[in-house]
Amino acid sequence: MKATAKTKALCALFAGVMLSATSVTYMQTVKAEEGLPSGISKVMVKPATDDGPLDEIFSGWHFRSKETKNLQKDDFENPGYLWVEQGEELWSAVDGAKDKSCKSCHDDPAKSMKGVGANMPKWDAKLKRPLTLEQRINTCRTKGMEAKEWKWESSQMLSMTAFIRNLSRGMPMNVQADGPMKPWVEKGKNIYYTRVGQLNMSCSNCHEDNYGKYIRADHLSQGQSNGFPTYRLKWQKLGSLHRRFKGCMKNIRSTPYKVGSDEFVALEIYLAQRGKGLQIETPAVRN
Amino acid sequence: MAKSKPRVKAPKKASKGDIVTIKTLISHIMETGLRKNKKTGKIIPRQIINKFQAKFEGTEIFSVDLDPAISANPFFQFSMKAEKSGEFEFIWTDDNGDVYSKKSKLTVS
Numbered sequence: 001m002k003a004t005a006k007t008k009a010l011c012a013l014f015a016g017v018m019l020s021a022t023s024v025t026y027m028q029t030v031k032a033e034e035g036l037p038s039g040i041s042k043v044m045v046k047p048a049t050d051d052g053p054l055d056e057i058f059s060g061w062h063f064r065s066k067e068t069k070n071l072q073k074d075d076f077e078n079p080g081y082l083w084v085e086q087g088e089e090l091w092s093a094v095d096g097a098k099d100k101s102c103k104s105c106h107d108d109p110a111k112s113m114k115g116v117g118a119n120m121p122k123w124d125a126k127l128k129r130p131l132t133l134e135q136r137i138n139t140c141r142t143k144g145m146e147a148k149e150w151k152w153e154s155s156q157m158l159s160m161t162a163f164i165r166n167l168s169r170g171m172p173m174n175v176q177a178d179g180p181m182k183p184w185v186e187k188g189k190n191i192y193y194t195r196v197g198q199l200n201m202s203c204s205n206c207h208e209d210n211y212g213k214y215i216r217a218d219h220l221s222q223g224q225s226n227g228f229p230t231y232r233l234k235w236q237k238l239g240s241l242h243r244r245f246k247g248c249m250k251n252i253r254s255t256p257y258k259v260g261s262d263e264f265v266a267l268e269i270y271l272a273q274r275g276k277g278l279q280i281e282t283p284a285v286r287n
Numbered sequence: 288m289a290k291s292k293p294r295v296k297a298p299k300k301a302s303k304g305d306i307v308t309i310k311t312l313i314s315h316i317m318e319t320g321l322r323k324n325k326k327t328g329k330i331i332p333r334q335i336i337n338k339f340q341a342k343f344e345g346t347e348i349f350s351v352d353l354d355p356a357i358s359a360n361p362f363f364q365f366s367m368k369a370e371k372s373g374e375f376e377f378i379w380t381d382d383n384g385d386v387y388s389k390k391s392k393l394t395v396s
Contacts, residue, residue, distance in 0.1 A: 076296045079360045082314040085292070236317075236359035 037061050037072045037281050039169045045277040052274070053208055059226055059278055060286055063212065063219040068233065072285040080162060080231035080283025083155070083238045087163025090156060096147025102160075105144060109167060117165035118173055118280050121269050123180050130184055132265055133161050134240070152259040158238045162229045165282035172279055173226055175272035188270025191263055197254025203267075206248075218287065224275040225268065227284025238283060241268055291315045291336075295377055297391045301369040305395075309341065309349075312362045313379050313387065319355040338380040339363060343393075344373040369395050 036043060043059040061069065071077050092103040106112040121130040124139075131139065137160055138149045150157040177185050192203045206215065207223030214220070228241040235243075242259040245267060249256035257263040296310040313336065320333025333355060341349040349365045372395045379387045 076294065076310055076312070077362060079312065079314075079362070082292065082294065082312070082360060085294075233358075 035069060035073060037069070037284070038075050038078070040279050040281055041170065042279065045172075048276055053204075054222065054274070057224065057275055057278055058211070058222050059281060059284075060221040060224055061227070061281065061284065063221045064286060068285055068287050071231075072281070078231065078283065078285055080229075080238055080285060083159045083162045083229070083231075084166045084283060086155070087159035087161075087166075090160055091163065096141065096145035098144070098146050100145045102140070105140075109164070113164050113167045115168050115171055117161075117168035117282065118171040119175060121175065121265060121272065123176060128180075130181060130265060130269060132260070132268055133164060135260065135265075137161070137164075153240060153243060158229050158240065161240070162238055162283050165229070165280060168280045169282060170279050172277045173272055173275050175269060175276065177269075177273045177276075181269065184266045184269045185273055187263075188266035188268070188273075191267050192270055192274075197249065197252040199252045199254075201252045203248070222275075223271065224278055225271045226275055226278040227281040227286065229282060230284045230286050233285070233287045241271075291379070291381070291385070291387050293377065293379060293387050293389045295375075295389050295391055297375055298393065299391075300394050300396065303369065303371075303395050305369045306366050307369050307393070308364065308366045309375070310362070310364045311339075311341075311377055312360065314360050315379075315381075317355070317357060317359045317361065321355065334382045336361060336379050336381055338378075340378045340380075341365070342376045342378070343367065344371075345376075369393065371395055 037059075040059075040061075043061045045057050047054055047057055061072065071079070075081055088109075090102070091109055092101050094101045094104075102109070117133060120133040120136070122136070123129075124131045124136075127139075134150075134152055134157055137157065141147045142149055150160070175181075195202045195205070203223060206220050211220045211222045225241050228244070229238045230244070231238050232244075240259065242264045245264050246256040246259065291314050293311065293313040295312075298307045298309075301307050315336050316334065317336065318331055318334040320330065320335075322331050323329065324331055335355055335357070336353055339351045339353065339361070340347060348367050349363075351363065353361065373393060375391045375393060377389045377391075381387070
């Protein structure tokens with residue numbers, strides 16, 4: 001009897017040691033791994049404040065395999081650039097009743113749009129709500145150009161968001177989190193930590209408690225949003241952050257919110273605030 | 288993406304005898320013809336790029352027959368020994384008969 005209890009205790013101890021040992025080794029190998037994504041100088045940052053839940057903030061790049069990383073090291077091999085190039089063409093494409101294009105008002109995107117993608121979602125004083133990049137573009141289209149809205153996941157919208165975010169590549173994510181944005185951050189945080197669905201899981205159960213560990217054949221990331229819109233190999237195309245949210249929610253067997261809903265906008269704001277300081281990688285390549 | 292657009296990265300200049308690397312990428316859905324429309328239950332017709340050819344001064348230097356298992360936005364990388372100046376021509380042939388092509392010049396010194 002005594003012996004069995006002892007063995008059991010020993011086993012438990014061993015299991016504990018092994019578990020922590022594997023995770024430490026994993027993080028070390030990850031840090032030691034060579035190379036960086038194209039146009040990026042660091043993929044890990046220290047959080048700006050001490051009260052955050054994470055000690056180190058990792059870009060999703062960290063957790064991907066060598067083959068996937070190689071695609072993001074070279075801008076030519078990165079298939080996301082097909083969308084970026086299309087976005088560049090759309091920038092000067094005239095549309096709508098006013099015969100205007102983005103260029104008519106904003107002129108040279110390299111000047112007018114530099115850094116814009118890094119600060120989204122941004123508070124809109126007129127509408128008294130924050131707007132994501134997608135919503136901002138559609139506001140421009142309906143009000144400024146009197147053109148039809150683009151659908152959230154349409155190739156035009158993906159191209160334009162990828163193009164604009166790409167102009168901020170290498171710049172740190174810097175979303176406004178105080179003032180009128182505060183209730184939205186709180187709302188996003190609430191969603192992040194609320195367990196939902198048949199599997200009764202919250203975002204934090206995977207992306208905070210277990211990042212770096214396996215989920216099926218893949219490593220869990222910290223769920224950072226700095227690479228979106230992202231070329232995902234599984235999707236075989238570019239996809240928005242809200243599409244990713246929906247996929248996660250389906251996986252935990254809950255009913256996803258709609259793309260562009262206030263819930264997802266709040267979550268996007270909270271994530272941007274959570275990953276503050278990480279460099280924009282759009283278009284990132286992920287599996 | 289609505290329309291397929293090719294991207295080519297080939298060197299503009301090379302010394303004689305150099306091995307030059309050529310990279311190509313094209314946006315294409317590569318619909319396999321094996322999937323069904325979830326609402327109607329009908330098979331979505333196959334639409335893939337079935338042939339890729341690279342020519343130099345009209346002579347074929349590299350070609351591939353593609354099959355439905357190849358993923359969207361196919362990427363090819365190959366190399367050639369640079370002997371003389373000339374023009375590359377890259378040709379992608381679609382199932383629906385469309386042909387996409389792109390040209391690029393190489394100067395050998």
